Amino acid sequence: MNNNYRKCMTRKGACTCLIIFVAIYFIFRTGVYLNNERRVISFFNDPPKSLWIFNGKHYQRSTLWNFHDKSLFAVTLVRNKARFLKEWVDFHLKQGIDFIFIYTHNASDVETELVLIPYIKSKKVALIDAERAFPELCSQNYPRIEHWFAWCQCEVFNQALHVLRISLPRHDRDKWLAVFDVDEFIYGHSKCLHKTLKEDIPQHIDSVQVQGYSFGTSGFENNSQFENIIDTHLRRSSVDIIYKSISRVWNINIEYTGVHLPHCIIFFLCEYMMLPIVNPYIHFNHYQYISMEEHRQKIAMNANNHYREVYKDTRHQNELNSVFDNTILNASLLAC
Numbered sequence: 001m002n003n004n005y006r007k008c009m010t011r012k013g014a015c016t017c018l019i020i021f022v023a024i025y026f027i028f029r030t031g032v033y034l035n036n037e038r039r040v041i042s043f044f045n046d047p048p049k050s051l052w053i054f055n056g057k058h059y060q061r062s063t064l065w066n067f068h069d070k071s072l073f074a075v076t077l078v079r080n081k082a083r084f085l086k087e088w089v090d091f092h093l094k095q096g097i098d099f100i101f102i103y104t105h106n107a108s109d110v111e112t113e114l115v116l117i118p119y120i121k122s123k124k125v126a127l128i129d130a131e132r133a134f135p136e137l138c139s140q141n142y143p144r145i146e147h148w149f150a151w152c153q154c155e156v157f158n159q160a161l162h163v164l165r166i167s168l169p170r171h172d173r174d175k176w177l178a179v180f181d182v183d184e185f186i187y188g189h190s191k192c193l194h195k196t197l198k199e200d201i202p203q204h205i206d207s208v209q210v211q212g213y214s215f216g217t218s219g220f221e222n223n224s225q226f227e228n229i230i231d232t233h234l235r236r237s238s239v240d241i242i243y244k245s246i247s248r249v250w251n252i253n254i255e256y257t258g259v260h261l262p263h264c265i266i267f268f269l270c271e272y273m274m275l276p277i278v279n280p281y282i283h284f285n286h287y288q289y290i291s292m293e294e295h296r297q298k299i300a301m302n303a304n305n306h307y308r309e310v311y312k313d314t315r316h317q318n319e320l321n322s323v324f325d326n327t328i329l330n331a332s333l334l335a336c
Contacts, residue, residue: 070098075160082111096194096336187331206251216320
């Protein structure tokens with residue numbers, strides 16, 4: 001009798017735990033869904049007046065959000081990067097990126113606006129003042145540290161994600177958002193990025209984790225010694241420690257809570273599948289130190305000791321220039 005009772009109670013306990021787990025799962029999924037709906041509806045019905053303003057100029061929503069014929073998007077946050085921005089934009093447009101959201105963290109940087117005007121007119125780029133959109137998180141008064149505007153980055157990434165969700169056909173699996181910086185160049189290994197995502201990434205994969213290498217100065221002392229980056233900087237570290245992500249717009253129901261990947265606090269309740277960091281399809285180069293002059297500028301502007309330590313460490317600098325790698329030159333010929 002006691003054994004039967006114990007068995008019954010054991011089954012009851014197991015059933016109770018299963019019911020609780022299922023309930024938590026559905027509550028969590030419902031919360032995520034409602035949050036998406038709330039963010040989408042708020043942007044669609046009552047977008048903040050400052051949402052798409054740069055230097056007092058309004059973007060027309062009817063023209064900016066005409067994304068139905070586009071499938072690959074990118075978002076980034078910049079600060080005083082005008083000199084090498086054209087090369088970065090041109091390279092990724094050739095890789096098949098249809099539209100780029102570029103948030104500026106310094107609205108007084110007129111040079112950035114001048115570089116981007118042709119792309120804005122051709123509806124390839126939107127330039128947004130991050131501090132106006134998010135005055136608390138994107139204030140220029142914050143001290144500059146490693147990932148110094150990480151929370152600001154997360155906000156602009158999520159804004160671009162939700163703008164796409166109100167602009168694109170619902171649950172279309174062929175819409176992608178790439179999240180990365182302007183010193184990072186993402187490319188397909190054997191074909192352009194757009195074709196790689198369309199032809200090589202399995203349908204059940206919702207987010208691709210992209211590996212990359214940090215490139216060194218390639219011996220350049222000053223920025224004036226070279227015109228562009230990908231043709232001249234061909235020496236990198238031997239260690240692939242950098243990663244960013246490209247995700248299907250409608251299939252990552254979790255917002256960005258970090259600058260590298262979409263995150264999920266309760267990881268086992270996540271609904272997306274990710275292609276691991278070692279994938280044979282997509283790569284990226286991280287040009288963190290393009291010259292000793294640029295390195296000194298990072299030290300002057302950044303409160304983090306990491307840049308000072310690298311600058312003083314000859315062995316670390318040698319490691320950043322230890323491997324010859326011209327793979328990106330072949331990728332630059334694979335235009336879509």
